[in-house]
Amino acid sequence: MIELQGLTKRYGDKLAVDGLTCTVRPGIVTGFLGPNGAGKSTTMRMMLDLDRPTAGSVHLDGKHYRQLRDPLKVVGALLDAKAMHGGRSAYNHLLCLAQSNGIPRARVAEVLDTVGLTSVAKKRSKGFSLGMGQRLGIAGALLGDPQVLLFDEPVNGLDPEGIHWIRNLMKNLASQGRTVFVSSHLMSEMALTAEHLIVIGQGRLLADTSMADFIAQNSRSYVRLRSPERERLLDVLAGSGITAVPAGDGSLEVDGADGARLGELAARHQIVLHELSPQQASLEEAFMQLTAESVEYHAHSAPVPGPAPGPQPPGAGWGTDWQKKGS
Ligand SMILES: Nc1ncnc2c1ncn2[C@@H]1O[C@H](COP(=O)(O)OP(=O)(O)OP(=O)(O)O)[C@@H](O)[C@H]1O
Numbered sequence: 001m002i003e004l005q006g007l008t009k010r011y012g013d014k015l016a017v018d019g020l021t022c023t024v025r026p027g028i029v030t031g032f033l034g035p036n037g038a039g040k041s042t043t044m045r046m047m048l049d050l051d052r053p054t055a056g057s058v059h060l061d062g063k064h065y066r067q068l069r070d071p072l073k074v075v076g077a078l079l080d081a082k083a084m085h086g087g088r089s090a091y092n093h094l095l096c097l098a099q100s101n102g103i104p105r106a107r108v109a110e111v112l113d114t115v116g117l118t119s120v121a122k123k124r125s126k127g128f129s130l131g132m133g134q135r136l137g138i139a140g141a142l143l144g145d146p147q148v149l150l151f152d153e154p155v156n157g158l159d160p161e162g163i164h165w166i167r168n169l170m171k172n173l174a175s176q177g178r179t180v181f182v183s184s185h186l187m188s189e190m191a192l193t194a195e196h197l198i199v200i201g202q203g204r205l206l207a208d209t210s211m212a213d214f215i216a217q218n219s220r221s222y223v224r225l226r227s228p229e230r231e232r233l234l235d236v237l238a239g240s241g242i243t244a245v246p247a248g249d250g251s252l253e254v255d256g257a258d259g260a261r262l263g264e265l266a267a268r269h270q271i272v273l274h275e276l277s278p279q280q281a282s283l284e285e286a287f288m289q290l291t292a293e294s295v296e297y298h299a300h301s302a303p304v305p306g307p308a309p310g311p312q313p314p315g316a317g318w319g320t321d322w323q324k325k326g327s
Pocket residue numbers: 011014015016034035036037038039040041042043
């Protein structure tokens with residue numbers, strides 16, 4: 001397991017990680033979420049002793065990274081797919097890692113095969129696409145057959161087949177009893193992969209909870225009802241103490257009553273329903289809700305460029321100011 005105790009990192013006057021205390025457990029995939037600049041990569045670097053904590057500590061299976069004799073046999077990580085010598089072939093890159101960690105040479109071919117890079121093993125990695133680089137980074141993480149695995153945005157640049165592959169890989173690694181800690185901004189992907197979540201914002205712990213509880217606690221679930229007898233349905237619901245909110249599209253949104261109860265109620269009063277659909281909130285909604293206050297870098301919305309129906313008002317659209325300055 002990975003244990004963080006009061007982990008803190010300050011860069012000048014920027015507190016990147018602020019007193020994180022939590023435990024990443026084995027046997028499940030734990031997702032690590034937070035807005036841009038929240039401190040995820042910094043936390044992962046401190047786990048690998050690539051950055052020194054200002055305060056606090058990280059222990060991997062009870063040991064500090066520096067105490068590990070052959071670190072790749074304990075913890076494998078993909079933090080930056082570009083962090084390799086571009087002039088080396090994929091095979092030689094992995095061979096270097098293996099030899100410096102007492103890992104047999106035969107393991108190199110094995111992991112290249114696992115990540116699907118056998119056919120380009122002798123090619124220099126600087127010619128690799130982003131997705132190929134990610135696969136090579138994952139091969140490096142798996143090389144020492146470690147019990148702890150860290151992945152910082154591993155699906156970046158992967159094609160749909162690759163995303164599917166890494167999702168299954170992470171789940172398999174966890175089911176073998178390993179500790180798998182993975183950051184990602186792809187919420188739909190995370191919802192399918194992680195069982196547990198650690199969420200941070202501006203360096204502070206915001207949530208350390210199961211995926212199901214996180215979604216339930218940070219978002220709204222309701223049932224959508226649609227009926228040609230809307231007014232009568234509203235009366236029946238009110239009569240049973242159920243509050244329904246009319247939505248703009250003519251449907252009703254009902255909180256606090258499940259689909260079965262609503263269906264039975266409608267049937268008892270012989271009200272025709274055209275729709276009865278439980279609306280499950282998504283991880284993305286829950287994440288946006290929880291982290292709204294700690295998002296540091298907001299984009300400003302601007303009109304989408306495209307064929308304009310008429311003359312554009314002054315200042316409309318992206319780059320107008322720049323064009324003014326440039327002309
Ligand atoms: N080497 C560094 N020197 C100075 N500041 C840094 C350094 N590394 C990170 N920071 C700052 O620490 C904060 C956290 O950065 P970090 O890269 O850990 O965020 P993140 O959660 O990984 O973000 P993203 O989702 O964009 O990858 C940011 O404000 C960043 O500018």
